Amino acid sequence: MKKEITFILNQEEVKAEVQPEWTLLYFLREVLGLTGTKEGCGYGECGACTVIVDGKAINSCLYPILEVEGKSVTTIEGIISRDGELHDLQKSFIEHGAVQCGFCTPGMIMSAKALIDEKEKPTVDEIRHTIAGNLCRCTGYVKIIDAIKSVVDRR
Amino acid sequence: MRGYEYYKPGTIEEAIRLMTSLEDAQYIAGGTDVLVLLRQKKIKPGHIISLRNIKDLAFIAHHNGLHIGSGTTHAEIERNEIIRRNYSALHDATSNLGSVQIRNVATIGGNICNAAPSADTACPLLVLDAGVTIAGLEGERKIPVDEFFLGPGKTVLRKGDILKEFVMPLFGPTTGSSYIKHTRRQAMDLPIIGVATRITISIGKNGGELRCRDILCTIEDVSNLLARFEDEELRCEDIRIAMGVVAPIPMRAKEAEAALKGKIISEKLFEEIGEIAANEAAPRDSVRGEAWYRREMIKVLVKRSILRSIDRIIRPDDMVYPERLW
Numbered sequence: 001m002k003k004e005i006t007f008i009l010n011q012e013e014v015k016a017e018v019q020p021e022w023t024l025l026y027f028l029r030e031v032l033g034l035t036g037t038k039e040g041c042g043y044g045e046c047g048a049c050t051v052i053v054d055g056k057a058i059n060s061c062l063y064p065i066l067e068v069e070g071k072s073v074t075t076i077e078g079i080i081s082r083d084g085e086l087h088d089l090q091k092s093f094i095e096h097g098a099v100q101c102g103f104c105t106p107g108m109i110m111s112a113k114a115l116i117d118e119k120e121k122p123t124v125d126e127i128r129h130t131i132a133g134n135l136c137r138c139t140g141y142v143k144i145i146d147a148i149k150s151v152v153d154r155r
Numbered sequence: 156m157r158g159y160e161y162y163k164p165g166t167i168e169e170a171i172r173l174m175t176s177l178e179d180a181q182y183i184a185g186g187t188d189v190l191v192l193l194r195q196k197k198i199k200p201g202h203i204i205s206l207r208n209i210k211d212l213a214f215i216a217h218h219n220g221l222h223i224g225s226g227t228t229h230a231e232i233e234r235n236e237i238i239r240r241n242y243s244a245l246h247d248a249t250s251n252l253g254s255v256q257i258r259n260v261a262t263i264g265g266n267i268c269n270a271a272p273s274a275d276t277a278c279p280l281l282v283l284d285a286g287v288t289i290a291g292l293e294g295e296r297k298i299p300v301d302e303f304f305l306g307p308g309k310t311v312l313r314k315g316d317i318l319k320e321f322v323m324p325l326f327g328p329t330t331g332s333s334y335i336k337h338t339r340r341q342a343m344d345l346p347i348i349g350v351a352t353r354i355t356i357s358i359g360k361n362g363g364e365l366r367c368r369d370i371l372c373t374i375e376d377v378s379n380l381l382a383r384f385e386d387e388e389l390r391c392e393d394i395r396i397a398m399g400v401v402a403p404i405p406m407r408a409k410e411a412e413a414a415l416k417g418k419i420i421s422e423k424l425f426e427e428i429g430e431i432a433a434n435e436a437a438p439r440d441s442v443r444g445e446a447w448y449r450r451e452m453i454k455v456l457v458k459r460s461i462l463r464s465i466d467r468i469i470r471p472d473d474m475v476y477p478e479r480l481w
């Protein structure tokens with residue numbers, strides 16, 4: 001049976017009818033058409049579906065849609081500025097060549113964003129720990145870590 | 156995916172009433188085990204009862220010891236400074252369980268109620284003498300966590316029961332604990348085996364303080380430090396050893412504990428203790444590791460975990476650098 005929920009998505013209020021068995025990932029991609037958030041495994045293993053809920057990085061593939069009621073969700077689509085300028089992390093990923101096929105990138109950036117929003121100057125160790133749940137099959141992680149570190153260093 | 160109804164009760168009583176009134180219902184906390192099972196179609200409940208909106212289940216409190224609500228996430232436990240210092244084994248487990256994304260939603264109650272032999276928080280709770288409070292239709296009852304597990308995926312919980320909180324006693328500055336998760340990868344892996352220990356040490360006949368003061372202390376291996384304290388007669392006042400993935404349920408190595416309690420400690424003795432613990436274990440071959448290997452590693456890890464627990468008594472402020480030695 002459908003239920004109505006209200007929550008904040010990328011700083012705008014969303015009201016919608018949802019099925020209880022939908023995950024947040026399904027709702028974002030299949031209902032709203034926000035395909036920036038990726039589905040890799042669907043089991044919490046790969047991190048491609050990472051979004052931020054109330055300041056914390058979570059796997060949207062394991063998040064029941066009814067639990068976002070009243071919460072604030074940020075996806076990769078929501079981190080560019082109002083006039084369309086890319087987020088520092090996005091720019092840095094491009095500058096450092098930290099994107100190859102790009103499938104892991106939205107998840108990586110959301111994990112990194114949750115970290116740097118919470119901590120002014122995270123260490124390289126903390127950066128590594130933070131993206132341990134984000135798999136990348138292309139880059140070997142070095143450039144991804146460099147890209148995040150460079151944003152931290154410029155603060 | 157088959158449809159189900161989803162309920163979000165705000166109190167424990169409401170959740171229990173719902174659960175006992177519905178036919179095929181399933182509790183969900185962080186959902187990191189339940190959603191995977193749903194997706195794999197291993198469970199097909201008609202009703203899901205979420206415990207996530209019950210405020211009385213998510214808390215960390217310090218009065219007469221440590222109280223942790225079952226709905227507390229691993230991330231919240233990982234961040235708690237008192238737990239890091241005084242209940243270090245639990246910090247070890249929660250800071251390396253799954254990923255940041257998992258730890259931000261997965262709960263300690265879910266980890267224990269799921270009752271996987273590999274559940275990372277089980278051994279730490281065993282060595283920290285945790286008690287669990289269970290709320291059911293007929294009120295509350297308290298049992299030691301040692302009695303909670305019955306088999307893989309099986310616990311003493313009856314229909315409607317909710318694990319409410321974990322309670323652990325206070326431990327003083329002469330007690331240290333640790334948990335070592337033996338994995339192939341550094342992150343995002345379940346343990347091949349897990350070993351937790353807690354030890355309380357007393358010093359010499361005349362008493363005295365077990366603290367390391369000179370500069371060497373910050374770099375020296377704990378084995379060398381122990382050798383330096385040799386004349387002081389360090390005695391093991393109390394010891395707990397727990398092992399995971401070596402039997403159908405997480406278990407205490409009680410013979411090994413008995414063999415160490417009251418003795419003057421030395422690294423050589425810890426090796427003997429490791430042997431005894433390995434004999435108590437009943438590991439099996441599995442994709443993650445073979446039985447003989449698991450048994451060998453218990454010997455190594457029991458000793459290593461005891462040394463690490465002692466290290467934390469001697470150098471409580473150095474805990475931020477666990478990689479230094481291991």
Ligand SMILES: Cc1cc2nc3c(=O)[nH]c(=O)nc-3n(C[C@H](O)[C@H](O)[C@H](O)COP(=O)(O)OP(=O)(O)OC[C@H]3O[C@@H](n4cnc5c(N)ncnc54)[C@H](O)[C@@H]3O)c2cc1C
Nearest residue numbers: 044182184185186187188189253262265266268274275318
């Ligand atoms: C990618 C990934 C990596 C993982 N890595 C690890 C790991 O390294 N180590 C590890 O130990 N586990 C790991 N897990 C397993 C899981 O994340 C943990 O067991 C977690 O703590 C479960 O908590 P939860 O709140 O998500 O449980 P849920 O899935 O919500 O619930 C689990 C079970 O417990 C029951 N339950 C939950 N709370 C209560 C309660 N208060 N009273 C009664 N019953 C209750 C539920 O009905 C269900 O049967 C991993 C899982 C994933 C998906």
Ligand code: FES
Nearest residue numbers: 040041042047061
């Ligand atoms: S799709 Fe969610 S973790 Fe892989």
Ligand code: FES
Nearest residue numbers: 100101136137138
């Ligand atoms: S860039 Fe291809 S998976 Fe990371």
